Amino acid sequence: MENKRCDYLIDYFNGLLSENDSRQFEQHLQQCEDCQKELQEFKALTEDLPLHMKQVDPPEGMKDRVLDHVMTNDPVPSNQFIKKKNSKLPIWSGVLAAALLLSVGVNIYTTVEMQQLSSENENLNAQLSDAQLAISELQEEQEDEEDTGVASPEQTASLVPLEENGFTGMATVTDNGEGPELLVQVQNMEALHGDEVYQVWLIEEETPVASGSFVIDEHGVGGVSYHMSGEMEQNWESVAVSKEPQPGNEQPEGEILLESEL
Amino acid sequence: MGKPTDKELYERIQMKDKAALELMYDRYEKLLYSLAYRITKDPHFSEEVMQDVFMKLWNGKGAGQYNEDKGKFSSWLLTVTRNTSIDLLRKKKEVEYQWDERDSLQEEIPSVEKEVEDQEKRDELTEAMDTLPDEQQRMIYLFYFQGLSQQNISKVCELPVGTVKGRIRLALKKLRENLATERRVDHGK
Structure with missing residues (x-):
């Protein structure tokens, strides 16, 4: 046997x-x-x-096609993977494009352009609109500040879940001439109860500084923008998101759910 | 800082770091594509293999899951590429077989001369294969490049099933010896 x-x-x-x-x-x-x-x-x-085989030249443009294929077929798509059609730019530029577009969400043209871009993928489109809506809402609250400058992303980072929970997100630091702004958007987050909020932390040498909190919609999508005025000189090492039992915590009570180095 | 190691890149890819995936791609594009092309002999199939392999890397599950028990990263990645290539070859052939199932095995028998002619550019491997007896070349071709089952190799080569494994091993060992000799000769020049 x-x-x-x-x-x-x-x-x-x-x-x-x-x-x-x-x-x-x-x-x-x-x-x-x-x-x-x-x-x-x-x-x-x-x-x-x-290693003993003669190496042959791959067909032209294969790199873009292969990487594009991976991104568009990712089972957990996130809104970072938008790519302009027929763009000569590498696929990664989509990340910047998405971040840039989100960061000027105040501009009404953005909505149109966003939808054009994201029409490539209906799933993404839905998620993006949600995220964008959440951000627009937040920004409406601050409308008195009248942003006219175009913001450009200085740093972007994917927020990575610390355990397999399916949460995803993105952090962008932008500057429209009025000082740096931290933009955090998340999706696939679990529902909040009672006074619970998601809290963003900027971390330097293991010291977290509360940097905006937010709640999510019924699809688990949410986000917040935070002015980093006067604090940008600080050398932030990472950005993290935790779930807190109530807003306004100076120190995290809940555990860190998403994190990314800056 | 220096260049990130393969393992570091792999770990970053598991954290869904796209820049790391791109670095990994650049590092291995030509090697993996060449292997896929050698097996599938078709640029479109080879590109499909590349998509599959990088998809597996990105997802990091099942066949795309690497850990140190699996040996050197580059060897593992080549194995994944080979397996993906022969898998694709098999699927494409299954489609063909629906048309003519009976003759399928006949088509598997490679003409050694043709195999050599097909190689526009000769390389170390071709040279080393070339010095093997026909039967050994065929064993390696059917086993390594076509990924045939033991049963099918036995049919094609008209050998008892029980002897197939031993013959393959012998042919591979001989091939390795030839490769080693070639290297020595080259360096001697």
């Missing part, structure tokens, strides 16, 4: 076994030293063969 299992080695190596057979072979592998050695030998004999 054992012998029979050893016969699967070639097909296992070539990925031809069904999931079930593959798992059974792996179980067998743990007990069969011969197979372990043999598999190791096959790996060793084949692993550097490609």
Whole structure:
């Protein structure tokens, strides 16, 4: 019987076994030293063969197409992945474009342009509109400040969840001539209860400084903009988002959910 | 600071760092594409392989999950690329087989001469393969470049199933020896 299992080695190596057979072979592998050695030998004999092949030139434009494919087929799309159609710019410029557009959300033209851009992906479109709405709402509250300058992103960073919770977000530092502004947008966040808020923290040497709080809509989307006036000289290391039991906390009570280095 | 290692890049990719994915892409584009092209012999299929491989890297699950138990990162990535290539080849062939299932195995038998002619540019591997007896070349071709099953290799080469594994191993060992000799000769020049 054992012998029979050893016969699967070639097909296992070539990925031809069904999931079930593959798992059974792996179980067998743990007990069969011969197979372990043999598999190791096959790996060793084949692993550097490609290094002896003449390298051929990939077709033109493949890089953009491949990376584009990865971004547009990402199962967890985020609004950073917008790319202008037929753009000669590398796909990564989409990140900047999205951030830039979001950061001038006050400008009414943005809405039109945003929708044009995001029409490439309806899912994204919906999420973006939500995020944008949340930001516009926030900015309406500060309308008396009359921003006329065009903001440009000085720094952008993806907010990364500290555990597998599906939360995503983005932090952008922009400046429209009136001092740096931190813009945080998130999506896929879990619902808040009671007085709970999401709180943004700028962190320097492990000391968090409260930098705006926000609530989310029914789709888990939200965001906040925060004027960093007078504090920009400080060397912020990272930005983080936590869930706090109430607004106005000077120190985080809840645990950090999203974080990114700046 | 210096250049980030493969492992560092991989970890950053798992954090959905696009810049890291691009760096990784630049680092491996030509090598991986060349391998995919060698196996699929088609630029479109090869590009499809590249998309698949980088998708796997980005998602970091299943076949795209790397850890140090899997050996050197570059070797692992080449293995993923090879597996993706032979997988794609197999899928494309399955479609063809629907048309003519009976003759499919016949088509698998490579003509060694043709294989060599097809290589416009010869390389170390071709040279090393060339000095092997036909049967050994065929074993390597069917096993490594086509990813055929043990059963199919046995049919194509008219060998008892039980001897296939040993023959492949022997052919691979011989190939490695040839490669090593070539290297020495080249350096001697």
